[in-house]
Amino acid sequence: MHLHQAFTSTPFLKATAIILGFLFWTIIGDSFPSYRWVTVPVAFYNTSKSVIEAPETVKVQLKGKRSQLRALDENQLAVHINAQELNDGPHQLEVTREMLLLPATISLGDIIPLNLAIKIKKEVS
Helix, strand or coil: CHHHHHHHCHHHHHHHHHHHHHHHHHHHHCCCEEEEEEEEEEEEECCCCEEEECCCEEEEEEEEEHHHHHHCCHHHCCEEEEHHHCCCEEEEEECCHHHHCCCCCCEEEEEECCEEEEEEEECCC
């Protein structure tokens, strides 16, 4: 009879409800997409003998499972731009998913600003 009283006592039922609620929240919550805003730097490569004027950062919205977004290292993200592909003068360059080198499981939502105003001046040697 003591076992029956232990399982039907109020503290036991409350603890069981909390544990079950947490388990359901963890399992079901990860199946829905989550969103996360991240500020990432704009990084140029192949910049030899070029002066570049561009925004330093871009704000991007990432979409994926909550666990995948949590596991993502924000410090590893950047907008990668090959300066060698740009001629002298002003450019309006649209930020794309490929520039961010995101894992396949994470998609790109909004980007602020979507187009980067870039000015390239190649130095003559």
